[in-house]
Amino acid sequence: MYYKTCTKQNKDSNVPLICETPTNAIIIYYSVSRFLVILGDYRTNRKERTEQLFKLRRVYVHPRYNRRRVTNDLAILKLAGKVRYTKTVKRVRLAKPGQNFVGSTCIISGWGATRGGGPTSNILQFTRVTVITSRRCQRSYDDIFGRVICFLSNDRGSGICDGDSGGPAVCHGVLAGVTSFGVDDCLTHYPSVYTRVSYYNKYIRQRL
Known part of the structure; x- marks a missing residue:
């Protein structure tokens, strides 16, 4: 993890x-x-x-x-304070209940390690990924539920790694997922698993 x-x-x-x-x-x-x-x-x-x-x-x-x-x-x-929106701090829309992103190209980002076992990055990194079906994701992870959304890297040399947990997956300007887990060593040919925001939309809004 x-x-x-x-x-x-x-x-x-x-x-x-x-x-x-x-x-x-x-x-x-x-x-x-x-x-x-x-x-x-x-x-x-x-x-x-x-x-x-x-x-x-x-x-x-x-x-x-x-x-x-x-x-x-x-x-x-x-x-405990009011956010000031600027060029570097912006709102992001939550994925709507039931919203499906399969096949979409999305952007993930974080300050995690750039290689398995390596140090975390001092500079914010990002890469493009593609949303895959739950069935395809289950080929790598047996215990996958509809509450998650899975991504495969579009670039074999990049993907989520140690220190990226909690980071965003944004699809078409919408927050589709929050980094949850993947395989050890940050192998990018395995799917990255994110908490599916569309499933938790109501839960999130009730606490905003």
């Missing part, structure tokens, strides 16, 4: 955040108030005057999230 950043927490804002390793084995105890959300960032190792920093007001973890099976892999971060 890909490395999960500290974005999952129980309902009570005073309980610990859960940070998962590739073996899903580590829990680190910190309060939500210890973390910041940064918008508008491009290079993580320098300030660019485009960043907006926010504390977290609350984190909603799906009540049926299952770490072992990696199902309902979704968390919503509620910011």
Whole structure:
């Protein structure tokens, strides 16, 4: 599994955040108030005057999230402040319930490693991928449900990797998925599995 950043927490804002390793084995105890959300960032190792920093007001973890099976892999971060929309910080529409993207070319992005076992990137990376059917995805992963959306890289040399979890998959200007998991070593000929936003549209909107 890909490395999960500290974005999952129980309902009570005073309980610990859960940070998962590739073996899903580590829990680190910190309060939500210890973390910041940064918008508008491009290079993580320098300030660019485009960043907006926010504390977290609350984190909603799906009540049926299952770490072992990696199902309902979704968390919503509620910011303690108002976002200022700019050239580098923009809204994205949520996929509508039932919206199907099979065959679409989409863009995925993140600061994850650029090779299996390598360090994470300081510069935001992106690549194009194609949405495949659930049946095709099941050839690589037996335990696949309709709550996920699967992608194959259009470029054999690129795809999601360690550190990309929670990142977006945008199709035709719509948020179609949120990075969930893939295979070890970041092999790009295996599908990348994302939480399907269209399935959780109502759940997300109820907490915005």
